[in-house]
Amino acid sequence: MPIVQTQFSGLTPTRRATMPRNEIRWAAQDLGSLEDLYWDHIAPGLRAEDIDVHKPHATILTQRYPGLDYALREKHDLTVGEFLKTVVGLEEEPPEDPIPEKVRTALENYLDRPKLTHRRSDATVETIRSRLERYLRTYVDVNDDNILDNLSDPSAEGGEQDRVMAVFYRLEDELGSDRTKRKYLSRVQQFYSWLERRGKAEFDPTTAVLDEFGWESSPSDPIPLQPDQVAGLYGAASTSSERVMVAALAAWGLRTGEVARLKSNQIILDEDPRIEFESRKNGPGSVSLIYGLDPLADRLDQLVENGDKDWNGFLFPSSSSSSGHVSPDTIRNRFTRLANAADVDMDGETPTPKMARRYWYEAYTSAQGRLLEIVDEFKEDQGSTSTDVITSHYLSEERKRKLRRQAMRSELKAAFERG
Template structure:
């Protein structure tokens, strides 16, 4: 028999030594728990190692559990999930400062501790380090942008896993930690402060967020379509018109409304999206969202893909240096207008159209997302009712049998897409491009006006 590659002696004596040497070579904390991705990239074959630890130590054992027993990563009895000395000292000092200088009570301190532990766990899972100072120090501009991207990954993960209220706490305490540390050690920049402008937080639980009513959506849309014809503009819209040009802003806002209502993205999805890379506007139009934990990575465009294609063509034609972002910004390092800015634009439109939620607040992109969610669920219910009616007519007890026997997965998707498209087109009727786009593009490539007249 061939000699076993991962025997117990190797696992207990050689593997920890090799792993710590590799971590030191990469300037990482030699006691942190590396991710499987990191291990595989460094030649540690995690599938074989995982099978070996199960073989030698039982089916309940995993590679990560085994490495923790060998001294890697956070062990439950530790106060902070880090072994980095400077990070430990600063965390303890930060906690004491909040107690003694801010007068934080024990429940507030406990919330802060929980938030910072969550930050450390997420950082370790994503980036294989528990050194918080790693993100606040850099030697060259490229390094600064790299750590900013890593911080964005951490915040994206936290936002996907936590409620907006909890996520905001995590990020607020993380940012505040760097402010505390800045007068005590070398801090080249506050990375959380650098990227937080891209994020907005709605503290209402997802299930309690009010969708924008159908009639309100139509009011916003009709206001937008006829914006250049309005004699008097509200102050917020007038200010935006002075800054961007009224017709330019109209086009951008129509794009934002189409995205918000027919695709339902989060604000951070929009700011990260690239029209060139992620918008697929063919016979099966959809948008790809590459960084979306616990959410679909590809979402169908349920209405007006032709308008979105026209928007891309318009941007290409009128902005020679366009970076491909849906709402580009030369001032932003990431090249996109922030989530806060997009919500402010939506608020301005709501003021112009006199649209408010039941509690008097103005809708945000989160409320548009809830509208999309509710409308799509309604379409799914209608589709299920159709199947039940067919089952009743054919004497079949189970509508699932109809689905399985007579409809392929593609036919099922097409049926749902067709129902959804009709529903969303009723909310956002459009048969021509805005004037400024029509003057730049060949409108007949996107909308057939003769067909519209014939149908009328």
């Protein structure tokens, strides 16, 4: 079986190019995009002048960015000041920092981790800081307490959930859209997950917040993960189960339910490695394993070497399920925990398995584009003006398939071995 070597060192953040202010179409942006533009475009300029980007400097922005002022007033019925406070989430800083010293230390340790600072832009780290500091200050203001005092006592979980809920009731009144509130919640949940991993918390007190408020996310097609985010997820995977889950979603393009039900007898490991399906919704019955044989081999070896004579052949078995395998919800929950551990987020929210599968489609589209580039080179070499002539007469179906697989393998390798 071919073995794929993977390296995940030296990851660097993808930085968005700064646009001249007169090239930004302010009125065409939704509030989420305007918030991103604050951190990615406006904040760097303010910072260069030693202006605190975590405070709402409405007057400065109104004067310097009339397009932003117009878009907010005419399209969103907001002033610049209201936008900075309710959408971006900025607030006037109190005379003294109310965050207790040991909580401040934990926050700084969280923000200073190489895993965060090496993969994220300065603007992204500042966004994370702003949201967490606001949550922590509000917690102190509402509860006259700090978040660490009760997290080490499992018997205090009920009371701590009430205290956290009180904080989000305050933020519910102060923040604007459901999208912004979900961003705050997602960031806070990732912080609590980190505290658990560091042994500073025995539980996450935010689990009931979303059910309580029901903040809705904007309906849209899943946004694909970026290659560095795929690398982050795979690099954070510490078990063969987690690694093959990421590979199945992002390298093989399987649906969440297909991952949960995947069985060893579906996997064909010959000269053309593939997964065979008896029936498959809106997709081919055979999925080529172009990349990702290494985590698959590790997972199969582990299941076999465990010596469990009752193993039922599922890659994600479950002894408590009548089906013999885990449910799609279990895969989603495992993916969520992995994303939080990897500090991978999509515009402030935890990504879903659909976003990993969507990456596969993006990679496939890119591979198709590379195939067309190769055909164009053939066309020039042959002195032909028609791409159709080249694809019909000079490239057999087998040759086109081989070139397409090579291009796709390069796309996947660039993500899984990004470094």
